Amino acid sequence: MTGTSGxxxxxxxxxxRAARAEAGVDAVSISGVTKRFGTGEHSVIAVDxxxxxxxxxxxxxxxxxxxxGKTTTLRMIAGLEFPTEGSLKIFGxxxxxxxxNKRPVNTVFQNYALFPHMSVIDNVSFGLRMRKVDKxxxxxxxxxLIDLVQLSGMENRKPAQLSGGQQQRVALARALxxxxxxxxxxxxxxxxxxxxxxxxxLELKSLQRELGxxxxxxxxxxxxxxxxxDRIAVMQDGRLLQVGTxxxxxxxxxxxxxxxxxxxxxxxxxTVSADDxxxxxxGSRVRAKADHPVGTKVAMSLRPEAISIGARGSVPTxxxxxxxxxxxxTATYLGHAIDYHVNVDWIDLEVRAPAVTSxxxxxxxxxxxxxxxxxxxxxxSG
Amino acid sequence: MAIxxxxxxxxxDLGSNGVAQAATPEFEAANERQRRRLGLLIAMPAYLYxxxxxxxxxxxxxxxxxxxxxxxxxxxxxxxxxDSYRELGDxxxxxxxLRSAGLxxxxxxxxxxxxxxxAYYMATRSETVRNVMLVFVMIPFWTxxxxxxxxxxxxxxxxxxxxxxTEFIGLGPTRILFTQVAVVLGLVYGYLPFMIxxxxxxxxxxxxxxxxxxxxxxxxxxxxxRHVLWPLSLPGVVAGSIxxxxxxxxxxxxxxxxxxxxxxLLGSYIVTQFLTARNLPFGSALSTVLMxxxxxxxxxxxxxxxxxx
Numbered sequence: 001m002t003g004t005s006g007x008x009x010x011x012x013x014x015x016x017r018a019a020r021a022e023a024g025v026d027a028v029s030i031s032g033v034t035k036r037f038g039t040g041e042h043s044v045i046a047v048d049x050x051x052x053x054x055x056x057x058x059x060x061x062x063x064x065x066x067x068x069g070k071t072t073t074l075r076m077i078a079g080l081e082f083p084t085e086g087s088l089k090i091f092g093x094x095x096x097x098x099x100x101n102k103r104p105v106n107t108v109f110q111n112y113a114l115f116p117h118m119s120v121i122d123n124v125s126f127g128l129r130m131r132k133v134d135k136x137x138x139x140x141x142x143x144x145l146i147d148l149v150q151l152s153g154m155e156n157r158k159p160a161q162l163s164g165g166q167q168q169r170v171a172l173a174r175a176l177x178x179x180x181x182x183x184x185x186x187x188x189x190x191x192x193x194x195x196x197x198x199x200x201x202l203e204l205k206s207l208q209r210e211l212g213x214x215x216x217x218x219x220x221x222x223x224x225x226x227x228x229x230d231r232i233a234v235m236q237d238g239r240l241l242q243v244g245t246x247x248x249x250x251x252x253x254x255x256x257x258x259x260x261x262x263x264x265x266x267x268x269x270x271t272v273s274a275d276d277x278x279x280x281x282x283g284s285r286v287r288a289k290a291d292h293p294v295g296t297k298v299a300m301s302l303r304p305e306a307i308s309i310g311a312r313g314s315v316p317t318x319x320x321x322x323x324x325x326x327x328x329x330t331a332t333y334l335g336h337a338i339d340y341h342v343n344v345d346w347i348d349l350e351v352r353a354p355a356v357t358s359x360x361x362x363x364x365x366x367x368x369x370x371x372x373x374x375x376x377x378x379x380x381s382g
Numbered sequence: 383m384a385i386x387x388x389x390x391x392x393x394x395d396l397g398s399n400g401v402a403q404a405a406t407p408e409f410e411a412a413n414e415r416q417r418r419r420l421g422l423l424i425a426m427p428a429y430l431y432x433x434x435x436x437x438x439x440x441x442x443x444x445x446x447x448x449x450x451x452x453x454x455x456x457x458x459x460x461x462x463x464x465d466s467y468r469e470l471g472d473x474x475x476x477x478x479x480l481r482s483a484g485l486x487x488x489x490x491x492x493x494x495x496x497x498x499x500x501a502y503y504m505a506t507r508s509e510t511v512r513n514v515m516l517v518f519v520m521i522p523f524w525t526x527x528x529x530x531x532x533x534x535x536x537x538x539x540x541x542x543x544x545x546x547x548t549e550f551i552g553l554g555p556t557r558i559l560f561t562q563v564a565v566v567l568g569l570v571y572g573y574l575p576f577m578i579x580x581x582x583x584x585x586x587x588x589x590x591x592x593x594x595x596x597x598x599x600x601x602x603x604x605x606x607x608r609h610v611l612w613p614l615s616l617p618g619v620v621a622g623s624i625x626x627x628x629x630x631x632x633x634x635x636x637x638x639x640x641x642x643x644x645x646x647l648l649g650s651y652i653v654t655q656f657l658t659a660r661n662l663p664f665g666s667a668l669s670t671v672l673m674x675x676x677x678x679x680x681x682x683x684x685x686x687x688x689x690x691x
Contacts, residue, residue, distance in 0.1 A: 080594050100597040107598045113591040117613050126609070127599035178599065 025092045027182050027214040028054040028077055033086030035072050035238075046072040048238035049086070054182075054216060054231075056091075059208050061217045061225040064235035065261075070218045071110075073235070074184050077216065079103045091181055101130070106175035107184040111191055112167050114159040120146065120170050121155040127178040145173040148207075165196045172204075176211070183208075185217045189224065201228050222262050226250070234258050250303075255380050259301040266302040266349050270379075271295060277321075278379065282345045287321040290379040298379050304352035306376035309340060311360070312367040323371035324349070328362045342370055440673070447666035455660030466667035475651075475668075482648035485562060486630035489569040493577040493626045494619065496570070501581035501618075502611070506590070516582075519575050527572065531639045534568050535559065538640065560642030568636040573629060577622035584618025585611070624683040628676045648672060 035047040047069040054060045062070040075081040076088060079100035088096055095103055106127065114123050125142035133141075146152060149169035159167055168188060175183055188204070189197045205228050208215045219225050225232045226246040233243045234257070242254035253259035260267060270278040270288075272295060278288045280300075292298055308319075315323040326344035333355065340351040340362065351370055353359065362368055447466055449457040469475070504515045522530060537544050538559040545555045558564045588611065596606040612619075634649030641647065646654075648668070655665030 078598055080598070100594070101600045101602055105598075107595070109591050109595055109598075111591070113589060113595040115592060115595070115610060126596070126601075130596075130600040130602075130605050130609075174599065 025056070026053040026089075027056045027058065027091060028052070028216065029087075029089040029092075030073070030077075031087050033073075033076065033083045033088055035069070035076060035081060036084040045238050047076070047083075050235075050238075050240040052233060052240060052243065054214055056214055057212045059205065059215045059217065059228060059230045061219060061229035061232045062235060063219055063222055063225040063232050063261075066220060067237075068235040069238040070220075070233075070235050071186060072238075074107075074186055074216060074218045077182070078105055078107045078184050080107075104181040105184055106178050106180040107186065108168075108171045108175050108188045110186040110188070112159075112171035114167055114170055114174070116159055119156045119158060120151065120162070123159065123170055124173045124177055126174060131178075141177055142173075145177040146170075148176075149173045164192055165200070168192060168200065172207075180213065182214045182216060185215060187218055187220070189219075189221075197224075204228065226262070234261060236261075252378060253301060253380055256299050256301075259299070259378070259380050264304055264350065266304065266307075266347075267380075268300045268302065268347060268349075270298055270300050272298055272379075280324075281347075284324065285321075286324075287374055288377050288379050289374075292379070292381070296381075298381060301378045301380055302349070302372060303376065304339070304350040305337075307349065307351045307370050307372050309342070309351050309353050309362065309368055309370050312369050315369045315371045319371040319373070322374050322377070323369055325367070325369050328364050328366045328368055331361070331363055342368060344370070443666045443669050443673075446662050447670045449663045449666075451661045451663055455662070457662040457666075466663040467671075469664055470667060470671060478646055478648055478651050481645065482631055485566060485569070485647065486627050486633075489566055489573065489630045490577075490623050490627045492566065492570050493574055494623060497574060497577040497581050497622065498619075501578050502585050504578075504582050505586040505588075519578050522575065528635060528639075530572070531568055531636055534564070534571065535639050538564050538567070559640065562641065562645055564640040565633075565637045565645070565647075568640045569630050569633055572636060573626040576625040576629075580621035580625065581615065581618040584615045584621070588614045621683055624679045628679055631675065632672050 030052040034049050036043045036045050064070045076083055082097045121142050125138040128138035149172055151169055189200050234241045236257050242258050249262045259265050270280050272290045272292045273279045274294055276289055277285045279285050324344045326342040328340055329343045330341040332339040337352045338355050342349045342351055446457050448462040449459045452458045536542055548556045592610050593606055596610045632649050637647045652665050652668050655661045
């Protein structure tokens with residue numbers, strides 16, 4: 001899981017990091033952390049007893065809808081909030097109530113929070129100046145970082161004179177100039193338009209590989225999380241639902257929420273029956289591997305692209321036990337695929353069929369059968 | 383005085399002409415002109431009021447300052463001269479001016495020191511708490527300024543609560559009333575809201591994340607204040623300081639009530655010139671100088687921090 005040990009120029013932090021990585025120390029280690037805002041009756045639990053370990057050099061995303069506690073968790077790592085309970089360690093050192101200026105981490109804030117009264121170079125060198133690094137060194141290092149984020153020549157501009165993308169780079173340089181052991185990013189791409197966002201995703205990823213520093217990244221955009229991260233933590237209502245790679249989350253979601261939140265899926269309510277079979281709400285039995293005891297209410301997750309569609313009765317024999325009959329209700333041509341909605345008795349199934357020229361097309365009203373591979377469905381707790 | 387009115391008229395004409403010159407299609411320009419005229423009509427009562435009761439008296443004072451005191455305590459306006467302004471170089475005047483300026487500066491600095499933490503606290507509270515605090519800041523305005531000054535007179539008096547209190551805790555009775563300390567105390571009390579409000583407005587507008595960002599970038603509390611909060615709140619500091627300094631410099635009521643007769647300040651001295659010494663030109667000259675100082679300060683305020691209010 002740990003990323004490539006990067007080609008960092010300055011030796012001491014890098015070798016220090018390497019030594020610690022060898023010793024197996026996690027960059028961030030959170031155990032039993034709860035954060036409660038307010039007291040008594042009016043208290044709100046923002047983060048509810050989570051355990052999380054982030055490896056050194058890892059690109060780690062925290063994903064979830066707004067208010068799920070992901071930002072609060074990030075702020076606790078930064079020291080901008082303190083945990084109500086639990087332990088929080090950065091490279092093995094307990095940092096529970098250490099103020100932010102005493103932690104070896106830096107943050108790229110949402111909307112960047114650049115100092116509006118300072119030039120780009122003053123913004124970038126701020127952290128060094130606060131630590132009393134001498135002026136010449138501070139401005140030399142700041143210039144290096146400004147080069148790194150490709151903003152040379154803009155040193156004396158004020159943040160207001162920069163575009164959104166440029167401000168984002170300044171924020172990145174301002175955090176990275178301090179050589180943090182962990183870089184925290186709070187929705188760093190949220191304010192950028194789509195094209196710029198995709199560019200920055202790739203840039204961030206390659207920057208992270210180059211530096212070999214752990215990036216902890218908060219986002220509500222699942223696609224962003226999937227494309228950039230080594231591992232992703234999905235949060236909901238202050239709880240940590242699942243931590244895993246993009247493949248883990250997409251193909252083997254731990255529960256209904258994760259299945260629904262990551263990508264598109266059809267969730268079909270069912271009951272576990274004997275012999276690796278589940279019974280759907282209309283009484284049809286389909287084959288599905290479930291680890292749950294017989295009689296448990298579950299949901300079967302079927303990705304639209306995992307479902308095949310054909311004329312009624314054309315189900316290949318080996319898929320007889322994983323098929324349903326239905327009627328096409330809508331057909332949307334997407335270019336690379338055709339998106340069908342197939343009405344099967346009590347549910348609407350979304351089916352995405354590749355739009356190969358030779359493949360048969362269906363129109364609304366057509367009677368069809370849909371089937372899937374027995375390994376492509378996934379049963380989650382109901 | 384009659385010369386002044388046409389002057390103002392041309393001023394107003396210039397304003398509407400300036401708009402007509404804008405490169406807009408004709409009908410839009412006509413539309414704009416009409417709206418301007420309507421605006422002028424609506425603003426007219428205020429214009430007239432200010433001209434009659436503010437501009438004209440003010441100019442009268444300026445004109446009188448160039449006159450000469452006649453034998454009966456009036457002013458001879460037939461020969462304009464700068465005699466009154468020459469008198470300003472007098473040793474006594476300089477002492478009074480410096481004393482007034484000194485007290486005004488001390489008042490301003492104390493107001494700033496007291497208000498800043500308060501304004502910061504207020505700006506960082508929840509909406510509800512903020513509004514309650516704002517009301518508390520405004521409450522003193524509901525009582526007449528003179529009455530509030532007399533309240534201090536009672537509090538600080540020889541047998542007043544303050545003196546009793548210091549006596550009670552073993553410091554002996556205090557005699558603050560009729561000293562410069564009492565004047566500063568009264569002025570700070572009177573003008574505190576004028577410092578708090580612009581400071582609050584300025585600090586409230588600062589994005590709280592900037593402070594967090596500075597802490598994240600290794601600034602300690604003091605450095606955060608020094609490099610982020612203070613420079614960003616400077617417009618409020620300038621605005622508040624000017625709003626306190628100006629009235630403090632020309633204060634009359636507070637020094638008169640709490641300062642007694644021993645320490646004459648500019649405001650009282652001017653009143654004396656008008657009412658007791660009956661030297662109208664000299665009083666006018668003093669007033670004019672004071673006005674120029676205030677005007678300069680106001681211009682600085684509008685240039686630097688005018689947007690805060």
